[in-house]
Amino acid sequence: MSRALACAAMVLLSAPASAETGWLSARGRVSAEPRAELFGGSQSVGGGIAVPVSAGGPGAFGFELAFDFVNRFAEARLTRAWQLTALRFATLSATGALNGFYVPQGAAALGAGAHAGLNLALGGGTFTVDVSADVGAEGFTTGPSRLPLRLGLGLNARIGHVLLSAQGRAGADVVPGRFFAVRAEAVLAAGWAW
Amino acid sequence: MGRAVPRRLRFVFGALALVACGPAAPTRGTVLGDGVAEAWFEVRANATDLVPVRVVFPSDEAGVPRARAARGLVFIQGGLVAEGRYVWLARALAARGVVVALPRHVADLAILSAENGRAAGGLLRDGPGLLAGAVHPEHVAVAGHSLGAVVAGKLMLGADFTSVSYLAGYPEASDVAALSAQRGPALAIAGTADCTAKLPDVRGSLSGLGPLRLIELEGVTHYQFTDSDAQDVSSGCVPGVALDTAHRLIADALFDFIGARP
Numbered sequence: 351m352s353r354a355l356a357c358a359a360m361v362l363l364s365a366p367a368s369a370e371t372g373w374l375s376a377r378g379r380v381s382a383e384p385r386a387e388l389f390g391g392s393q394s395v396g397g398g399i400a401v402p403v404s405a406g407g408p409g410a411f412g413f414e415l416a417f418d419f420v421n422r423f424a425e426a427r428l429t430r431a432w433q434l435t436a437l438r439f440a441t442l443s444a445t446g447a448l449n450g451f452y453v454p455q456g457a458a459a460l461g462a463g464a465h466a467g468l469n470l471a472l473g474g475g476t477f478t479v480d481v482s483a484d485v486g487a488e489g490f491t492t493g494p495s496r497l498p499l500r501l502g503l504g505l506n507a508r509i510g511h512v513l514l515s516a517q518g519r520a521g522a523d524v525v526p527g528r529f530f531a532v533r534a535e536a537v538l539a540a541g542w543a544w
Numbered sequence: 545m546g547r548a549v550p551r552r553l554r555f556v557f558g559a560l561a562l563v564a565c566g567p568a569a570p571t572r573g574t575v576l577g578d579g580v581a582e583a584w585f586e587v588r589a590n591a592t593d594l595v596p597v598r599v600v601f602p603s604d605e606a607g608v609p610r611a612r613a614a615r616g617l618v619f620i621q622g623g624l625v626a627e628g629r630y631v632w633l634a635r636a637l638a639a640r641g642v643v644v645a646l647p648r649h650v651a652d653l654a655i656l657s658a659e660n661g662r663a664a665g666g667l668l669r670d671g672p673g674l675l676a677g678a679v680h681p682e683h684v685a686v687a688g689h690s691l692g693a694v695v696a697g698k699l700m701l702g703a704d705f706t707s708v709s710y711l712a713g714y715p716e717a718s719d720v721a722a723l724s725a726q727r728g729p730a731l732a733i734a735g736t737a738d739c740t741a742k743l744p745d746v747r748g749s750l751s752g753l754g755p756l757r758l759i760e761l762e763g764v765t766h767y768q769f770t771d772s773d774a775q776d777v778s779s780g781c782v783p784g785v786a787l788d789t790a791h792r793l794i795a796d797a798l799f800d801f802i803g804a805r806p
Contacts, residue, residue: 418592420594421592421593421594422594423592451591451592453588453591453592459588459591459592461591461592488591490591490592492588492591493588493590493591496590496591523590525590525659528658528659528662528702529657529658529659529698530658531589531590531593531650531656531657531658531659532650532656532657
Protein backbone atom coordinates (compact mmCIF):
# COMPACT_ATOMS: atom_id res chain seq x y z
CA MET A 351 0.00 0.00 0.00
CA SER A 352 2.75 2.44 0.99
CA ARG A 353 4.66 1.48 -2.16
CA ALA A 354 1.60 2.20 -4.30
CA LEU A 355 1.13 5.56 -2.61
CA ALA A 356 4.79 6.42 -3.07
CA CYS A 357 4.55 5.47 -6.73
CA ALA A 358 1.42 7.59 -7.18
CA ALA A 359 3.07 10.54 -5.45
CA MET A 360 6.13 10.21 -7.66
CA VAL A 361 3.99 10.17 -10.79
CA LEU A 362 1.99 13.21 -9.68
CA LEU A 363 5.06 15.18 -8.70
CA SER A 364 6.87 14.50 -11.94
CA ALA A 365 3.94 14.83 -14.34
CA PRO A 366 3.69 17.98 -16.40
CA ALA A 367 0.82 20.38 -15.80
CA SER A 368 -0.92 22.62 -18.34
CA ALA A 369 -4.13 22.15 -20.24
CA GLU A 370 -6.26 23.23 -17.34
CA THR A 371 -9.06 25.54 -16.42
CA GLY A 372 -8.70 28.41 -13.96
CA TRP A 373 -7.54 28.01 -10.39
CA LEU A 374 -9.70 30.86 -9.08
CA SER A 375 -12.88 29.42 -10.52
CA ALA A 376 -12.39 25.85 -9.27
CA ARG A 377 -14.43 26.50 -6.15
CA GLY A 378 -17.95 25.58 -5.22
CA ARG A 379 -18.64 28.82 -3.35
CA VAL A 380 -18.55 31.74 -5.80
CA SER A 381 -17.44 34.92 -4.06
CA ALA A 382 -19.93 37.79 -4.07
CA GLU A 383 -17.06 40.28 -3.93
CA PRO A 384 -14.30 41.09 -6.41
CA ARG A 385 -11.05 39.32 -5.57
CA ALA A 386 -7.51 39.04 -6.83
CA GLU A 387 -5.09 36.20 -6.22
CA LEU A 388 -1.50 35.28 -6.92
CA PHE A 389 -0.60 31.63 -7.17
CA GLY A 390 2.55 29.59 -7.47
CA GLY A 391 3.12 25.90 -7.52
CA SER A 392 5.06 22.92 -8.67
CA GLN A 393 4.90 23.93 -12.33
CA SER A 394 3.58 27.45 -12.77
CA VAL A 395 3.17 30.92 -11.34
CA GLY A 396 0.50 33.45 -12.14
CA GLY A 397 -2.32 35.59 -10.95
CA GLY A 398 -5.88 36.47 -11.67
CA ILE A 399 -8.99 38.38 -10.78
CA ALA A 400 -12.63 37.42 -10.38
CA VAL A 401 -15.51 39.85 -10.32
CA PRO A 402 -19.18 39.14 -9.65
CA VAL A 403 -21.46 39.28 -12.64
CA SER A 404 -23.57 41.78 -10.72
CA ALA A 405 -23.18 43.10 -7.19
CA GLY A 406 -23.84 40.13 -4.92
CA GLY A 407 -24.94 38.13 -7.94
CA PRO A 408 -24.90 34.37 -8.34
CA GLY A 409 -21.89 34.19 -10.64
CA ALA A 410 -18.54 35.66 -11.55
CA PHE A 411 -16.21 36.38 -14.44
CA GLY A 412 -12.53 35.68 -14.04
CA PHE A 413 -9.27 36.20 -15.86
CA GLU A 414 -5.93 34.51 -15.16
CA LEU A 415 -2.46 34.61 -16.60
CA ALA A 416 -0.07 31.76 -15.84
CA PHE A 417 3.47 30.97 -16.83
CA ASP A 418 4.60 27.34 -16.76
CA PHE A 419 8.25 27.70 -15.77
CA VAL A 420 8.99 23.99 -16.21
CA ASN A 421 7.73 23.68 -19.77
CA ARG A 422 8.18 27.38 -20.57
CA PHE A 423 4.90 28.54 -22.04
CA ALA A 424 2.24 31.07 -21.15
CA GLU A 425 -1.47 30.49 -20.72
CA ALA A 426 -4.40 32.91 -20.39
CA ARG A 427 -7.75 31.77 -19.01
CA LEU A 428 -11.10 33.51 -19.22
CA THR A 429 -13.65 31.96 -16.90
CA ARG A 430 -17.32 32.21 -16.03
CA ALA A 431 -18.69 30.70 -12.84
CA TRP A 432 -22.32 30.03 -12.04
CA GLN A 433 -23.51 29.46 -8.49
CA LEU A 434 -25.91 26.56 -8.88
CA THR A 435 -27.14 26.24 -5.31
CA ALA A 436 -27.75 28.52 -2.39
CA LEU A 437 -24.82 29.02 -0.02
CA ARG A 438 -25.12 26.18 2.44
CA PHE A 439 -22.69 23.67 3.89
CA ALA A 440 -22.54 21.88 0.54
CA THR A 441 -22.44 24.40 -2.27
CA LEU A 442 -22.22 23.69 -5.97
CA SER A 443 -20.98 25.80 -8.86
CA ALA A 444 -20.40 25.25 -12.55
CA THR A 445 -17.63 26.82 -14.60
CA GLY A 446 -16.94 27.43 -18.23
CA ALA A 447 -13.58 28.62 -19.46
CA LEU A 448 -11.75 29.61 -22.59
CA ASN A 449 -7.98 29.37 -22.56
CA GLY A 450 -5.23 30.42 -24.92
CA PHE A 451 -1.61 29.28 -25.09
CA TYR A 452 1.60 30.75 -26.36
CA VAL A 453 4.43 28.21 -26.67
CA PRO A 454 7.56 30.08 -27.76
CA GLN A 455 10.29 27.46 -27.99
CA GLY A 456 11.01 25.41 -31.07
CA ALA A 457 8.23 25.74 -33.60
CA ALA A 458 6.31 28.51 -31.83
CA ALA A 459 2.75 27.42 -31.28
CA LEU A 460 -0.55 29.00 -30.42
CA GLY A 461 -3.31 27.05 -28.81
CA ALA A 462 -6.89 27.54 -27.72
CA GLY A 463 -9.35 25.53 -25.73
CA ALA A 464 -12.65 25.38 -23.93
CA HIS A 465 -13.40 23.81 -20.55
CA ALA A 466 -16.41 22.96 -18.44
CA GLY A 467 -16.38 22.00 -14.80
CA LEU A 468 -18.37 21.26 -11.68
CA ASN A 469 -17.19 22.31 -8.23
CA LEU A 470 -18.47 21.27 -4.83
CA ALA A 471 -17.55 23.22 -1.70
CA LEU A 472 -18.00 21.67 1.72
CA GLY A 473 -17.86 24.22 4.50
CA GLY A 474 -18.84 27.76 5.29
CA GLY A 475 -17.75 31.29 4.57
CA THR A 476 -14.44 30.94 6.41
CA PHE A 477 -13.17 27.54 5.35
CA THR A 478 -14.10 25.12 2.60
CA VAL A 479 -12.87 21.90 1.16
CA ASP A 480 -13.47 21.96 -2.58
CA VAL A 481 -13.61 19.08 -5.00
CA SER A 482 -13.88 19.70 -8.70
CA ALA A 483 -14.09 17.91 -12.02
CA ASP A 484 -13.15 19.49 -15.33
CA VAL A 485 -13.25 18.41 -18.96
CA GLY A 486 -11.97 20.31 -21.94
CA ALA A 487 -10.88 20.31 -25.54
CA GLU A 488 -7.78 22.07 -26.81
CA GLY A 489 -6.13 22.51 -30.18
CA PHE A 490 -2.72 23.78 -31.25
CA THR A 491 -1.18 25.08 -34.42
CA THR A 492 1.62 22.49 -34.16
CA GLY A 493 -0.10 19.32 -33.11
CA PRO A 494 -3.18 17.23 -32.59
CA SER A 495 -6.07 18.17 -30.35
CA ARG A 496 -6.25 16.91 -26.79
CA LEU A 497 -9.02 16.35 -24.31
CA PRO A 498 -8.01 17.27 -20.75
CA LEU A 499 -9.76 15.46 -17.89
CA ARG A 500 -9.08 16.61 -14.35
CA LEU A 501 -10.10 16.02 -10.76
CA GLY A 502 -9.20 18.66 -8.20
CA LEU A 503 -9.02 19.06 -4.46
CA GLY A 504 -8.65 22.39 -2.69
CA LEU A 505 -8.52 23.85 0.80
CA ASN A 506 -9.73 27.44 0.87
CA ALA A 507 -9.75 29.85 3.80
CA ARG A 508 -10.95 33.41 4.11
CA ILE A 509 -9.83 35.55 7.07
CA GLY A 510 -11.40 38.96 6.72
CA HIS A 511 -10.30 40.23 3.34
CA VAL A 512 -7.42 37.77 3.06
CA LEU A 513 -7.82 34.63 0.96
CA LEU A 514 -5.55 31.61 1.29
CA SER A 515 -5.75 28.35 -0.58
CA ALA A 516 -3.93 25.16 -1.40
CA GLN A 517 -5.13 23.32 -4.47
CA GLY A 518 -4.15 20.31 -6.46
CA ARG A 519 -5.32 18.78 -9.70
CA ALA A 520 -4.54 15.52 -11.42
CA GLY A 521 -5.77 13.74 -14.49
CA ALA A 522 -4.83 13.06 -18.06
CA ASP A 523 -4.91 14.54 -21.51
CA VAL A 524 -6.44 12.14 -23.96
CA VAL A 525 -5.10 12.58 -27.48
CA PRO A 526 -7.65 11.03 -29.87
CA GLY A 527 -6.09 8.37 -32.05
CA ARG A 528 -2.83 8.50 -30.14
CA PHE A 529 -2.06 8.25 -26.45
CA PHE A 530 -2.76 9.88 -23.15
CA ALA A 531 -0.48 11.93 -20.94
CA VAL A 532 -0.80 12.14 -17.17
CA ARG A 533 -1.05 15.61 -15.67
CA ALA A 534 -0.77 16.94 -12.16
CA GLU A 535 -0.11 20.20 -10.42
CA ALA A 536 -0.38 21.72 -6.96
CA VAL A 537 -0.46 25.44 -6.15
CA LEU A 538 -0.59 27.72 -3.15
CA ALA A 539 -2.49 30.95 -3.60
CA ALA A 540 -2.96 34.15 -1.62
CA GLY A 541 -5.37 36.93 -2.43
CA TRP A 542 -7.58 39.77 -1.35
CA ALA A 543 -11.34 40.15 -1.51
CA TRP A 544 -12.93 43.59 -1.48
CA MET B 545 16.21 59.52 -16.31
CA GLY B 546 14.09 59.50 -19.44
CA ARG B 547 16.36 56.83 -20.96
CA ALA B 548 16.43 54.63 -17.86
CA VAL B 549 12.91 53.26 -18.26
CA PRO B 550 13.41 51.79 -21.73
CA ARG B 551 16.62 50.12 -20.50
CA ARG B 552 14.71 48.52 -17.63
CA LEU B 553 12.04 47.41 -20.03
CA ARG B 554 14.66 45.95 -22.31
CA PHE B 555 16.12 44.07 -19.34
CA VAL B 556 12.71 42.75 -18.32
CA PHE B 557 11.84 41.65 -21.85
CA GLY B 558 15.32 40.18 -22.29
CA ALA B 559 14.99 38.18 -19.08
CA LEU B 560 11.54 36.96 -20.11
CA ALA B 561 12.87 35.93 -23.51
CA LEU B 562 15.71 33.99 -21.89
CA VAL B 563 13.31 32.18 -19.60
CA ALA B 564 10.80 31.49 -22.34
CA CYS B 565 13.10 30.47 -25.13
CA GLY B 566 15.39 28.10 -23.24
CA PRO B 567 18.80 26.86 -24.25
CA ALA B 568 19.91 26.69 -27.87
CA ALA B 569 20.33 23.27 -29.47
CA PRO B 570 23.88 21.99 -28.95
CA THR B 571 26.26 22.04 -31.89
CA ARG B 572 28.68 19.54 -30.35
CA GLY B 573 28.43 16.88 -27.71
CA THR B 574 30.34 15.53 -24.75
CA VAL B 575 32.78 12.87 -25.90
CA LEU B 576 32.14 9.50 -24.24
CA GLY B 577 35.05 7.71 -25.92
CA ASP B 578 35.37 5.14 -28.72
CA GLY B 579 34.27 7.71 -31.30
CA VAL B 580 30.97 8.37 -29.55
CA ALA B 581 29.55 11.50 -27.95
CA GLU B 582 26.28 12.52 -26.34
CA ALA B 583 24.25 15.71 -26.18
CA TRP B 584 20.99 16.76 -24.58
CA PHE B 585 18.10 18.30 -26.46
CA GLU B 586 14.66 19.53 -25.50
CA VAL B 587 11.74 18.69 -27.71
CA ARG B 588 8.04 19.48 -27.48
CA ALA B 589 5.51 16.69 -27.02
CA ASN B 590 1.76 17.09 -26.62
CA ALA B 591 2.19 20.68 -27.87
CA THR B 592 3.28 22.05 -24.51
CA ASP B 593 5.51 19.50 -22.76
CA LEU B 594 9.27 19.98 -22.84
CA VAL B 595 10.91 16.57 -23.02
CA PRO B 596 14.64 16.11 -22.35
CA VAL B 597 16.19 13.77 -24.89
CA ARG B 598 19.66 12.29 -24.60
CA VAL B 599 21.19 11.72 -28.04
CA VAL B 600 24.20 9.44 -28.43
CA PHE B 601 25.94 9.66 -31.79
CA PRO B 602 29.13 8.79 -33.64
CA SER B 603 31.50 11.73 -33.32
CA ASP B 604 34.99 12.97 -33.87
CA GLU B 605 37.37 13.84 -31.03
CA ALA B 606 35.74 17.24 -30.62
CA GLY B 607 32.22 15.87 -30.17
CA VAL B 608 31.09 16.88 -33.66
CA PRO B 609 28.92 14.26 -35.40
CA ARG B 610 30.61 12.04 -37.94
CA ALA B 611 27.28 10.76 -39.15
CA ARG B 612 25.50 12.17 -42.20
CA ALA B 613 22.15 10.66 -43.16
CA ALA B 614 22.78 7.84 -40.67
CA ARG B 615 20.27 5.40 -39.27
CA GLY B 616 18.41 6.64 -36.23
CA LEU B 617 16.90 4.79 -33.30
CA VAL B 618 14.53 5.98 -30.61
CA PHE B 619 14.94 3.81 -27.53
CA ILE B 620 12.15 3.59 -24.96
CA GLN B 621 13.22 2.82 -21.40
CA GLY B 622 11.74 -0.01 -19.35
CA GLY B 623 9.32 0.72 -16.51
CA LEU B 624 10.99 2.47 -13.57
CA VAL B 625 14.40 2.09 -15.21
CA ALA B 626 16.19 5.37 -15.90
CA GLU B 627 16.95 6.08 -19.53
CA GLY B 628 20.62 6.49 -18.58
CA ARG B 629 20.85 2.78 -17.87
CA TYR B 630 20.66 2.11 -21.61
CA VAL B 631 23.55 4.36 -22.54
CA TRP B 632 25.76 1.26 -22.84
CA LEU B 633 23.54 0.06 -25.70
CA ALA B 634 23.35 3.50 -27.29
CA ARG B 635 27.14 3.73 -27.18
CA ALA B 636 27.55 0.30 -28.75
CA LEU B 637 25.18 1.22 -31.58
CA ALA B 638 26.61 4.72 -32.06
CA ALA B 639 30.11 3.21 -32.36
CA ARG B 640 28.70 1.43 -35.43
CA GLY B 641 27.19 4.57 -36.90
CA VAL B 642 23.66 4.68 -35.46
CA VAL B 643 22.30 7.89 -33.87
CA VAL B 644 20.30 6.93 -30.77
CA ALA B 645 17.75 9.11 -28.98
CA LEU B 646 16.72 8.26 -25.41
CA PRO B 647 13.74 10.40 -24.37
CA ARG B 648 12.84 10.81 -20.73
CA HIS B 649 9.36 9.96 -19.49
CA VAL B 650 7.22 10.94 -16.54
CA ALA B 651 8.36 8.96 -13.48
CA ASP B 652 10.39 6.67 -15.78
CA LEU B 653 7.13 5.15 -16.96
CA ALA B 654 6.95 5.57 -20.72
CA ILE B 655 3.34 4.42 -20.81
CA LEU B 656 2.36 7.66 -19.00
CA SER B 657 3.82 9.91 -21.68
CA ALA B 658 4.13 7.75 -24.77
CA GLU B 659 4.07 10.76 -27.07
CA ASN B 660 7.61 11.59 -25.91
CA GLY B 661 8.96 8.81 -28.12
CA ARG B 662 7.23 10.21 -31.18
CA ALA B 663 8.66 13.65 -30.40
CA ALA B 664 12.15 12.12 -30.09
CA GLY B 665 11.67 10.56 -33.54
CA GLY B 666 10.83 14.00 -34.90
CA LEU B 667 13.96 15.33 -33.28
CA LEU B 668 16.12 12.78 -35.10
CA ARG B 669 14.43 13.51 -38.43
CA ASP B 670 14.39 17.30 -38.29
CA GLY B 671 16.78 18.01 -35.44
CA PRO B 672 18.48 21.34 -34.94
CA GLY B 673 22.10 21.99 -34.07
CA LEU B 674 24.39 19.01 -34.41
CA LEU B 675 21.52 16.78 -35.54
CA ALA B 676 20.90 18.76 -38.74
CA GLY B 677 21.36 16.24 -41.53
CA ALA B 678 22.83 13.63 -39.18
CA VAL B 679 19.98 11.14 -39.57
CA HIS B 680 18.24 9.99 -42.72
CA PRO B 681 14.62 10.98 -42.10
CA GLU B 682 13.33 7.72 -43.57
CA HIS B 683 15.61 5.49 -41.49
CA VAL B 684 14.38 6.06 -37.95
CA ALA B 685 13.49 2.92 -35.98
CA VAL B 686 12.04 2.45 -32.52
CA ALA B 687 12.95 -0.06 -29.84
CA GLY B 688 11.93 -0.58 -26.25
CA HIS B 689 12.85 -2.70 -23.28
CA SER B 690 10.24 -4.45 -21.12
CA LEU B 691 7.37 -1.97 -20.59
CA GLY B 692 9.13 0.21 -23.16
CA ALA B 693 8.45 -2.55 -25.70
CA VAL B 694 4.72 -2.00 -25.20
CA VAL B 695 5.20 1.70 -25.95
CA ALA B 696 7.49 0.92 -28.89
CA GLY B 697 4.68 -1.15 -30.40
CA LYS B 698 2.23 1.71 -29.97
CA LEU B 699 4.68 4.15 -31.54
CA MET B 700 5.19 1.80 -34.48
CA LEU B 701 1.45 1.92 -35.10
CA GLY B 702 1.74 5.65 -35.68
CA ALA B 703 3.66 4.92 -38.90
CA ASP B 704 6.44 7.30 -37.92
CA PHE B 705 9.07 4.57 -37.64
CA THR B 706 10.54 2.17 -40.16
CA SER B 707 10.89 -0.81 -37.83
CA VAL B 708 10.29 -1.86 -34.24
CA SER B 709 12.36 -3.95 -31.83
CA TYR B 710 11.03 -5.53 -28.65
CA LEU B 711 13.73 -6.21 -26.08
CA ALA B 712 12.68 -8.53 -23.25
CA GLY B 713 9.12 -7.53 -23.90
CA TYR B 714 6.26 -7.56 -26.36
CA PRO B 715 3.48 -5.31 -27.60
CA GLU B 716 0.15 -4.97 -25.87
CA ALA B 717 -2.24 -7.73 -26.91
CA SER B 718 -4.74 -5.20 -28.26
CA ASP B 719 -2.08 -3.82 -30.64
CA VAL B 720 -0.99 -7.16 -32.12
CA ALA B 721 -3.63 -7.33 -34.85
CA ALA B 722 -2.95 -3.81 -36.05
CA LEU B 723 0.82 -4.34 -35.96
CA SER B 724 0.48 -7.55 -37.96
CA ALA B 725 -1.71 -5.78 -40.51
CA GLN B 726 0.87 -3.02 -40.77
CA ARG B 727 3.51 -5.64 -41.69
CA GLY B 728 6.38 -3.40 -40.62
CA PRO B 729 9.75 -5.03 -39.96
CA ALA B 730 9.92 -6.26 -36.37
CA LEU B 731 12.51 -7.89 -34.16
CA ALA B 732 12.18 -9.42 -30.71
CA ILE B 733 15.16 -10.22 -28.51
CA ALA B 734 14.44 -12.42 -25.51
CA GLY B 735 16.65 -13.89 -22.83
CA THR B 736 16.21 -17.56 -21.99
CA ALA B 737 16.99 -16.80 -18.32
CA ASP B 738 14.61 -13.84 -18.09
CA CYS B 739 12.54 -14.15 -14.89
CA THR B 740 10.35 -11.10 -15.61
CA ALA B 741 9.39 -11.45 -19.27
CA LYS B 742 9.62 -15.24 -19.25
CA LEU B 743 10.44 -16.86 -22.54
CA PRO B 744 7.18 -18.86 -22.86
CA ASP B 745 5.22 -15.64 -22.24
CA VAL B 746 7.27 -13.79 -24.84
CA ARG B 747 6.79 -16.57 -27.39
CA GLY B 748 3.07 -16.71 -26.68
CA SER B 749 2.60 -12.95 -26.90
CA LEU B 750 4.51 -12.74 -30.16
CA SER B 751 2.92 -15.78 -31.77
CA GLY B 752 0.25 -13.80 -33.55
CA LEU B 753 2.60 -11.06 -34.65
CA GLY B 754 4.05 -11.11 -38.08
CA PRO B 755 6.36 -10.60 -39.78
CA LEU B 756 8.71 -10.90 -36.85
CA ARG B 757 12.17 -12.27 -36.16
CA LEU B 758 12.61 -13.65 -32.64
CA ILE B 759 16.15 -14.03 -31.31
CA GLU B 760 16.54 -16.00 -28.09
CA LEU B 761 19.75 -15.25 -26.21
CA GLU B 762 20.93 -18.14 -24.08
CA GLY B 763 21.36 -17.32 -20.40
CA VAL B 764 20.46 -13.65 -20.69
CA THR B 765 18.25 -12.16 -17.94
CA HIS B 766 15.80 -9.27 -17.88
CA TYR B 767 18.03 -6.59 -16.42
CA GLN B 768 21.05 -7.55 -18.48
CA PHE B 769 19.41 -5.37 -21.11
CA THR B 770 20.28 -2.47 -18.75
CA ASP B 771 23.66 -1.49 -17.37
CA SER B 772 23.48 -3.87 -14.40
CA ASP B 773 22.02 -7.28 -13.61
CA ALA B 774 22.15 -6.71 -9.83
CA GLN B 775 18.35 -6.58 -9.67
CA ASP B 776 18.15 -10.05 -11.21
CA VAL B 777 20.78 -11.46 -8.90
CA SER B 778 19.22 -9.96 -5.76
CA SER B 779 15.89 -11.54 -6.63
CA GLY B 780 17.43 -14.94 -7.20
CA CYS B 781 17.36 -14.81 -11.00
CA VAL B 782 20.81 -16.04 -11.89
CA PRO B 783 22.22 -14.99 -15.27
CA GLY B 784 23.70 -17.70 -17.41
CA VAL B 785 26.22 -15.38 -19.02
CA ALA B 786 28.35 -12.47 -17.84
CA LEU B 787 26.96 -8.98 -18.27
CA ASP B 788 29.58 -8.03 -20.86
CA THR B 789 28.72 -11.09 -22.91
CA ALA B 790 25.01 -10.34 -22.68
CA HIS B 791 25.62 -6.77 -23.78
CA ARG B 792 27.63 -7.89 -26.79
CA LEU B 793 24.93 -10.38 -27.82
CA ILE B 794 22.14 -7.82 -27.44
CA ALA B 795 23.97 -5.05 -29.27
CA ASP B 796 24.98 -7.38 -32.11
CA ALA B 797 21.43 -8.65 -32.56
CA LEU B 798 19.90 -5.18 -32.53
CA PHE B 799 22.50 -3.69 -34.84
CA ASP B 800 22.25 -6.55 -37.31
CA PHE B 801 18.53 -5.86 -37.56
CA ILE B 802 18.67 -2.06 -37.71
CA GLY B 803 21.67 -2.04 -40.00
CA ALA B 804 20.06 -4.47 -42.43
CA ARG B 805 16.92 -2.37 -42.87
CA PRO B 806 16.68 -0.61 -46.21
